[in-house]
Amino acid sequence: MKIMYLSSSVIPSPEANSVQVSRMCDNFAREHDVVLVCRRGDPFTPEGFRAQYGLQSDFRVVRLWWPRVPVLGSSIYALQVLVFVLCQRRPDVFYARHLISLWLVRFMGVPIIYEAHMPVSSRMAKLLCGQLFRSQTFRRLVCVSAKLLSHYQQVFTSITAQNSLVAPNGADRLEPGGQANESCLQESIVGYIGSAKKEKGIDLVLELARRMPSQSFCIAGPSKEALLSLGHNVPDNVNLLGFLSQQEITGLLGQLAVVLAPYKPGQADGPQSLKDDAHWGSPLKIFEFMSAGKCIIASDIEIVRELIGDGEEGVLCPPEDVDAWRGALEELLDDEEKRRRLSANGQLRFAKNFDRSVRARRVLEGL
Numbered sequence: 001m002k003i004m005y006l007s008s009s010v011i012p013s014p015e016a017n018s019v020q021v022s023r024m025c026d027n028f029a030r031e032h033d034v035v036l037v038c039r040r041g042d043p044f045t046p047e048g049f050r051a052q053y054g055l056q057s058d059f060r061v062v063r064l065w066w067p068r069v070p071v072l073g074s075s076i077y078a079l080q081v082l083v084f085v086l087c088q089r090r091p092d093v094f095y096a097r098h099l100i101s102l103w104l105v106r107f108m109g110v111p112i113i114y115e116a117h118m119p120v121s122s123r124m125a126k127l128l129c130g131q132l133f134r135s136q137t138f139r140r141l142v143c144v145s146a147k148l149l150s151h152y153q154q155v156f157t158s159i160t161a162q163n164s165l166v167a168p169n170g171a172d173r174l175e176p177g178g179q180a181n182e183s184c185l186q187e188s189i190v191g192y193i194g195s196a197k198k199e200k201g202i203d204l205v206l207e208l209a210r211r212m213p214s215q216s217f218c219i220a221g222p223s224k225e226a227l228l229s230l231g232h233n234v235p236d237n238v239n240l241l242g243f244l245s246q247q248e249i250t251g252l253l254g255q256l257a258v259v260l261a262p263y264k265p266g267q268a269d270g271p272q273s274l275k276d277d278a279h280w281g282s283p284l285k286i287f288e289f290m291s292a293g294k295c296i297i298a299s300d301i302e303i304v305r306e307l308i309g310d311g312e313e314g315v316l317c318p319p320e321d322v323d324a325w326r327g328a329l330e331e332l333l334d335d336e337e338k339r340r341r342l343s344a345n346g347q348l349r350f351a352k353n354f355d356r357s358v359r360a361r362r363v364l365e366g367l
Helices: 016-028 046-053 073-086 099-108 123-133 146-155 202-211 224-229 246-253 271-275 284-291 302-308 322-334 336-353 356-364
Strands: 002-011 033-040 060-064 093-096 112-116 138-143 164-166 190-193 217-220 238-242 258-261 295-299 315-317
Touching: 002 016, 002 073, 002 099, 016 033, 016 046, 016 284, 016 356, 033 073, 046 246, 060 073, 073 099, 093 099, 093 356, 099 112, 099 123, 112 123, 112 356, 123 138, 123 146, 138 146, 146 164, 146 302, 190 202, 190 246, 202 217, 202 258, 202 322, 217 246, 246 284, 258 284, 258 322, 284 295, 284 302, 284 336, 295 302, 295 322, 295 336, 302 315, 315 322, 322 336
Parallel strands: 002 033, 002 093, 033 060, 093 112, 112 138, 138 164, 190 217, 190 258, 217 238, 258 295, 295 315
Antiparallel strands: none
16 A cells, blocks of 8 residues: 655654654555655755664655745645645555645545644634545544544544544654663663653753762753753753664663653643643653663653553652652662563553554554
8 A cells, every 4th residue: 555644744853743753654664655745854865864763664755845934834835745746646545644735635535544643723723624524535533642532523523433543652662772872871770861841841850860969860862052051950960962863762771770751741721722732642752661661750640641551550750749759769769679560561551552563553444
């Protein structure tokens, strides 16, 4: 089957959506012919692209221009997508995360699948979704959380149990080990992997490090300059590794006893919550940690509880309670048996529910 994946992700980019789109195409391409349409990022080579994202399959990548024009940029990009599509042999299915692009190609007689990561937050998005979901070529809505699917079912009466499913982002099965980078890491056994964005909770990680000066921490993702620019002071017991490729992250995970996922809680229900990823999303790092068999301490918020379950696959702490995080971390560092039990349970839960190869088959099932 030929799949054309219409995205608005920048390739290459360290952003989570770029990783997820690339890795999903990699999984699709193990059984299908795949073309990824995306936004143009920095210059890259196919070899560099494969290495950065740890890809195993070959698929075509078409990068288009997204003008930096407020409001109109997305529409101009979508028109380029349409022109490209019209010049190609028709695929067997359009799979998309970019709403406007999918809306434009819905008349081509090709089955379409829309993957939603956020609710409809504007009148225009609601109008486009309504027309898309009533289209004769619409086959399926894929939502990354149960709460998100519930939102779409409340807003659109055409979305039913028969034409929708919940499919959390998932991850590829990791085998921790190998090498991270040269500055890593013989003693740092508590790690944070992510961005410096406030909603990811990096301020809590730095505060933990300040309160536990004899414990080594490492942070992968943001540079020291990025942290300083945001007003963060970095304690001496924090090893900053900067940006790591997917292969380097795998190597790093093999050296960590505990990983931290201190996501901030989302907005309360209301207009603002419609634009808050922490209220609806499916955090990639949780899946990667579970896949690698890592012991996780994470924020006790709805989108994380949905993944970790009953607490036997990780430790959940109130996202603002630093003392609770410190107590949980000290307990785990002193109790290797508990770390092993939580890690094994998390890895088993991942294999049953969140393996990305299983997700790739599920979202295409029946087509």
